Amino acid sequence: MPFRLLVLLLLSALFYAAFLNPGPSLAENPETPPTTLEEPVLRIPAVSGLDQLARDMNVLAADALEGRDTGSPGMYEAAEHIRKRFYEAGLVAPKKLPDSFQTFQLPSPPELGDDNSLATVLPQGKQTWKLEEDYIPCSFGGEGAFSGPVVFCGYGIADPEQNYDEFAGVDLKGKVALILRRVPGQTRPGSLYVGENGQIDTNVAALRSKMTNARKNGAAAVLFVNDLFSTREGKDELIAFGYGGSGGRDEVPAAHITQKAANQLLQKGLGLSLQEIDRSIESSMQPASAELxxxxxxxxxxxxxxxxxxxxxxxxxxxEDPENAETIVIGAHYDHVGWGKYGSLARGTEAIHNGADDNASGTAALMALADRIGKFKGQLKHRVVLIAFAGEERGLLGSKHYVESPVYPLAETRAMLNLDMVGRMSDEKLTVFGVGSSSVWKEWLDELERETELNFFREAKALGPSDHAPFYEKKIPVLHLFTGLHEDYHRPTDDIDEINIIGINRVVDVLEGITLALADSDARPDYIENKEWIQVGRHAGGRPFVGISPELDFEGNGFKLKAVTQNSPADHAGLEAGDVIVGVNGRGVNQRADFWAVVDQLKPRDTLQLQFIRDKQKLSSELKLDPPR
Incomplete structure (x- = not known):
């Protein structure tokens, strides 16, 4: 291991010895500079380096930036702050970009126009469907007219390697694909596309992946319908327009239709109901594709x-010698989903999505790294390039643009390290994706794991839904640091009150160690190819879904609910906004963390025995957990 990395690890050990007696909070320290955000404010122990991390988090996750949607004023304000912080740390603009801004064009989220129609054409006539009652166009699909026979394509999975291809044996060219949401085997933890904890394979379940599979097989259009697992108590909700982000004119038209509408098609075309077909696939784990x-x-x-x-x-x-140096890229995306009109998982909610964990946390960590390595200016063997990407939430657009228009040659880029969602560390756990992308990572991570006393979850696969993927596809070794999924993901509740600022700082310790090792070593990391995609939710601590949002300003004992998601486990258990949870599975709940500590030990389909207060009455209920959403 390079000498500087060993020095860093020793300094880290000294830092954590000092941290055991952390001192007063930011709120108690009159010398701490004020943040741009009044409430809520991330409060931290007064330990060197953490105050700046907190200030950066407070700036990026402030309501004033309105969720940092790509192309919005909030995005530009965040970009200005990041550039200023990079320069303060001693970094400079690349010669090719004297202002440090690399711009790229992208489609804005589409608006739904007035000229929409959908109809079934039968021998006896035409049956017209009602917009927003029977169907809703998908914002990530294309525009225009289409017509054709209907082919039921199951869950829209094309996975020949697993001998599961729902497009095999059917002719889809010029036809309309009818596709179920989610994946088969949801009642079978450990099955083909479901983890032992019940977490579904999010890459296979993604609607865009299904649409891409259909398009590659010649579909003229795609109709999605909720599978049986997506509905409860007969509630069959259409997704909101904007769910899944934007696509473009070149995509095939796509819509989400009701189960009632799908049943009419299947009954007339196959003589079977959606429920019968779905249950058949679930029991046999075999495709049931057929033309209607x-x-x-x-x-x-x-x-x-x-x-x-x-x-x-x-x-x-x-x-030290720019003319003979190679490049290391360290990146984090700073955009989020704005007001949640596009990309929110809180159905029917239009509110600011601050994206504190996704990905103000990674961006703040990137700026913290700049502060740490700035003192090595002109001393390292290789160049370190920091990139805050925009457009990640729209499909990795910023990182894709960089690899197509690199500021420094990709052939001379040694590695790319990615920070995405590093703000919710718990139990000293850090997930590291891409460990199999180079043979050098294991030894370095072994040393860092011992010295930092963190617990690394290592995943060899590198291809995944974040900004390291475009680099890996260009044959560059990568790592992605990640602290796990949670119920606030892509919801308005992803705010700074749940951020573990100390955890972010520990992630930066790991990042700094790897960065200095890369920048000060002679040997270049080798590249190992693996075309398998990461199943993020299965491996990274996805929390079982409950369907509740906290009242952040509540100061009493218990966990007060601000909102209950319709058709969620909490809804089915009878919980309502304003309820205060005071007990779960025999344990008292004094704050939100007490509740989630119990949930995090359970898996989907486990039950919670709840005690809660409503209108001064103590009530009880049983709640059955869902897989993470």
Whole structure:
């Protein structure tokens, strides 16, 4: 291991010895500079380095930035802050980008126009469907008219390697694909696309993946319908327009239809109900794809597209000999989903999504790294380039643009390290994806794990839904640091009150160690190819879904609910907004953390015995947990 990395690890040990007596909080320290955010404010122990991390978190996750949607004023304000912090740390703009801003064009989220139609064409006539009652166009699909026979394609999975291809044996060219949401085997933990903890394979379940599979097989359009596991108590909800983000004119038209509408098609075309077909697939784990008889679908979707601009913020720490140096890229995306109109998992909610963990945490860690390595300017063997990416939430657009228009040659790029969602560390756990992308990672991580006393969960696979993937596809070794999924993901409740600032700082310790090892070693990391995709939710601590949002300003004992998600486990258990949970599974609940500590020990389909207060009455209920969503 390079000498500087060993020195760093010794310094880290001294830091944590000092941290055992952390001192007063930010709120108690009159010398701490004020933040730009009044409430809520991330409060931290007064330990060197953490105060700046907290200030950066408070800036990026402030309501004033309105969720940092790519192309929005909030994105530009965040970009200015990041650039300023990079320069303060001693980094400089690349020669090719004198202002550090690499701009790129991207489609703005579409608006739903007025000229939409969908109808079933039968021998006896046409049956017209009602917009927002029977169907809703998908914002990530394309626009325009289409017409064709209907082919039921199961869950829309094309996985020949696992001998599960629902497009095999059917002719989809010029036809309309009818596809179920989620994955088969949801009642069978440990089955093909479901983890032992009940977590489904999010890559296979993604609607965009299903649409891509259908398009590759020649589909003229795609109709999605809720599978049996997506509905409870007969509630069959259409997704909101904007769910899944935006696609573009080149995509095939797509819509989400009700189970009632799908049943009409299947009964007429196959003589079977959706429930019968879904249960058959669930029990046999075999595709049941088939073309529907004697009917066609015709439709037209009116999506109004425009374009906007994204900005990657790029700064560099120049090495001792720039002419003979290679490059290490460290990145984090700083954009989020704005007001949640596009990309929110809180159905029917239009509110600021501050994205404190996703990914103000990674961006703040990136700026903290800049502070730490700035003192090595002109001393390292290789160049360190820091990039804050925009457009990640729109499909990794910023990182894809960089690898197509690199500021420094990709052939001379040694590795890419990615920070995405590093703000919720618990139990000293840190997930490291991409360990199998180079043979050097294991030895370095072994040393760092011992010295930092963290517990690394290591995943060899590197391809995943974050900004390291475009680099890996260009044959560059990668690592992605990650502290896990949670119930606030892509919801308005992903706010700074749940951020573990000390955990972020410990992630930066790991990141600094790897960065200095890369920048000060002679041997270049080798590249190992693996085309398998990471199943993020299965491996990274996805919490079973409950369906509740906290009242952040509540100061009493217990866990007060601000909202209950419709058709969620909490809804089915009879919980309501305003309820205060005071007990779970025989344990008292004095604050939110007490409740989640119990949930985090359980798996989907386990039950909670709840005690809660409503209108001064103590009530009880049983809640059955769902898989993470």
């Amino acid at each position: 008889n004697e009917l066609t679908i015709e439709g037209k979707f009116d999506l109004q597209f425009s374009r906007t601009e994204g900005v990657n913020v790029i700064a560099t720490l120049e090495p």
